[in-house]
Amino acid sequence: MITSSRQKIEEYEGRGLWQGVKLHDLLLERAARQPDLLALVDQPSRQQLVGSEPQRLTFAELQRASAHLAHRLLEQGVGFEDRVIVQLPNIVELVICYLAISRIGAIISPIPVQYGQHELDHIAKVLDARAYIAVKTLKGKPFGSLMAKTLGSHLSVLVLDENLHIDYGDDTQARRHLQKHEAANPWDANHIFTLCWTSGTTGMPKGVPRSHNMWLSVALNCIEAGDYRPGDVLLNPFPLVNMASVSAFLYPFALSGCTLVLHQPFEPEVFLQQLQNESVSFTLAPPSLLNRLAKNETLWGQFDFSALRAIGSGSAPLSPWMIEKFEGAYGIGVVNYYGSNEGISLVSRPEDIPEPxxxxxMFPRFGAAGLTWPSRASKSIWTKVVDVKTGEEITEAGVAGELAVKGPTVFDGYWRADSVEVFTKDGYFLTGDLVEICGDGNRFYRIAGRCKDIINRGGMKISPSEIDVLLEGLPGTIDVAVCSYADADLGERICACVVPSDGTNAPKLDKLVDYLCEKGIARIKLPERLELFSQLPRNPLGKVQRFVLQQWVGERIAAGACAHTDQEEL
Structure with a gap:
């Protein structure tokens, strides 16, 4: 299946933006050149996660394992362009599945382990999937067979350590089978390889088809941003089911000759131990952990992070004080990423933007007329801002509009869905994110929120993400975010949702407001209610699910729960 037009393929290939390389090609080349190089490492807590011992595989072992699994899939009737749902946590078998499915020209649809039967049934039907691969148990509870019990009989269910075992031995027979299959089914890097899914925070998840060429294009940007070097060790703490992990780790580790260390679910203590014990060169981490480490030099000093050159983050605005601390006191560069499964690929590197x-x-206005940047990423994506209502391009600073992107990293449209409305007439993808042109010489974008993620307080449109980032340094808190709640007079008001570090000494609303006032924020943006929670709802990418917070707050209000404090009318 190829979704890209011949014109697009010829343009991007002609400009060297698509290089015609498939994922398993990268593995085969690396295994031939460096068979004994350590390729893949499980997290130390794998036993508690899936009930089996952690593994460490060389590139040669990884190549053999993927060949065996590809052979097994063919035996199960999975063939060229068939869809395979894979629901595994970050363990070595998940990487093996990607490589094996690439080897037979099938399409992998990786889904988060957080998805339940409701989402799985929907995805299986939408895809008309041929097979489902899962773990036997997850955190000590039955998983694979239990999840698959409602799937149709036409779909092969393969459960690790139950009816699916990965072989690492001689792969001669498997390779012969694969050679025959490849000869009978020629395909190239323009064919769709993955069907990842949107977060599904509103409505059911939507499938995002992406080709090898699309993935490799964004992976090269990630390699540049993280300054990956041969022999580096990369630590991936995010689920290997979406843009952040596939583009920053899966393709790059084989392309660059790096060791990929896996981690999930996110456990700060285990993560920090892995950074030290595996001598990690680069990783991604959620802003909340980076803030915690920046606030606690004692905690940082308990570990040896001397191998760590840079660390990336994203999914929410970063804190300038955190970047200053990491780069000034710790000597670690911080890279700010902004991406999506559909192909948004913006990055703020220290080399491009030295000022924390x-x-x-802010992110560079890659591809905007008259602006140039030294990075490869700036030459592989084009951006503009359009008016949400009229679709006209916005070129002046300080006016919020929808970010539109185009280029070799961007997908062609959602799976079996009418995608006309998400593209402009000239082929730009409408991201749904609000941005403003800003900064010196109007060279930057500032993320202002989501088109539908805006608080409307008496006709004043307020970005909740702007308030979130200002509250990240609030003393006495582990996590904080704001959301709207209904109000008869103003339509919506703002509630601060706080996870306190000490339940007996939780911050009060007046102190929170004073903290924001010190930042110079407009009074119209000050929260008028505060609610305490043990944790905030986040999706598999770590993004706050604001609609869930709104539901929780609304339920408390409906139940007659008093706010901790209510602000006077502003």
């Missing part, structure tokens, strides 16, 4: 206060909340 700018890099924390």
């Amino acid at each position: 206060s700018v890099r924390a909340c």
Whole structure:
């Protein structure tokens, strides 16, 4: 299946933006050149996660394992362009599945282990999937067979350590089978390889088809941003089911000759131990952990992070003070990423934007007319801002509009869905994110929120993400975010949702407001209610699920729960 037009393929290939390389090609080349190089490492807590011992595989072992699994899939009737749902946590078998499915020209649809039967049934039907691969148990509870019990009989269910075992031995027979299959089914890097899914925070998840060429294009940007070097060790703490992990780790580790260390679910203590014990060169981490480490030099000093050159983050605005601390006191560069499964690929590197206060909340206007940047990424994506209502391009600073992107990293449309409305007439993808042109010489974008993620307080449109980032340094808190709640007079008001570090000494609303006032924020943006929670709802990418917070707060209000404090009318 090829979704890209011949014109697009010829343009991007002609400009060297698509290089015609498939994922398993990268593995085969690396295994031939460096068979004994350590390729893949499980997290130390794998036993508690899936009930089996952690593994460490060389590139030669990884190549053999993927060949065996590809052979087994063919025996199960999975063939060229068939869809295979894979629901595994970050363990070595998940990487093996990607490589094996690439080897037979099938399409992998990786889904988060957090998805339940409701989402799985929907995805299986939408895809008309041929097979489902899962773990036998997850955190000590039955998983694979239990999840698959409602799937149709036409779909092969393969459960690790039950009816699916990965072989690492001689793969001669498997390779012969694969050679015959490849000869009978020629395909190239323009064919769709993955069907990842949107977060599904509103409605059911939507499938995002992406080709090898699309993935490799964004992976090269990630390699540049993280300054990956041969022999580096990369630590991936995010689920290997979406843009952040596939583009930053899966393709790059084989392309660059790096060791990929896996981690999931996110456990700060285990993560920090892995950074030290595996001598990690680069990783991604959620802003909340980076803030915690920046606030606690004692905690940082308990570990040896001397191998760590840079660390990336994203999914929410970063804090300038955190970047200053990492780069000034710890000597670790911080890269700010902004991406999506559909192909948004913006990155703020120290090399491009040295000033932390700018890099924390702004991104270069890649591809904008008249602007140039030294990075490869700036030459592989084009952007503009359009008016949400009229679709006209916005070129002046300080006016919020929808970010539109185009280029070799961007997908062609959602799976079996009418995608006309998400593209402009000239082929730009409408991201749904609000941005403003800003900064010196109007060279940057500032993320202003989601088109539908805006608080409307008496006709004043307020971005909740702007308030979130200002509250990240609030003393006495582990996590904080704001959401709207219904109000008869103003339509919506703002509630601060706080996870306190000490339940007996939780912050009060007046102190929170004073903290924001010190930042110079407009009074119209000050929260008027505060609610305490043990944790905030986040999706598999770590993004706050604001609609869930709104539901929780609304339920408390409906139940007659009093706010901790209510602000006077503003």
